[in-house]
Amino acid sequence: MKDQFNLRSLELPSLLMVVLLGTTMAFPDGAPSDTCVKQRANQPNHGKARSQPAHTNPFDVVADAQTYHPGQQISIVIYPHSDQSTVFRGFFLQARDANSNEWIGEWVQSENTKTIPECSAITHSDNRDKLGAKLIWKAPQNKRGNVYFTGTVLQEYGTFWSDIVNKVQAEPQ
DSSP states (O other): OHHHHHHHHHHHHHHHHHHHHHHHTTOTTOOOGGGGGSTTTTSOOOTTOOOOOGGGOOEEEEESOSEEOTTOEEEEEEEEOTTOOOOBOEEEEEEEETTTOOBOSEEEOOTTEEEEGGGTEEEESSOSOBSOEEEEEEOOTTOOEEEEEEEEEEEETTEEEEEEEOEEOOOOO
């Protein structure tokens, strides 16, 4: 009887530890810097959850340019398709040179973002609902070329779309 009581007295603390570990592993303050180099690069490491099919993605990632010159700033916005009011909770975007596929440039940190300079990436810094995000990328000072932005938009912990590549805003005619 005494042994049974001792085992039961361990159940609640064990359960609390599992719950606490689960909440600290959720990354509510954005992706960790090693996201760039994990086996599934640029994707959340959210247990068994995997990216949703691309055709179901309710979000657009749109850049105002794809060609850059030294020091140029390019604006990138994330928002739901025009016919939806879907919110998202997180994002991870990386800038890549269109010719070499190398990480390139740097992001301008803004409210509710966190930059990851090691791999030219930016992520959310809170997990609140977002209707959109406007981000600024800055080209390197000594280079010109073409850039693209790729990454993940996360609707909730287990629902996200990865390997998104930005669209380019149409030039006014």
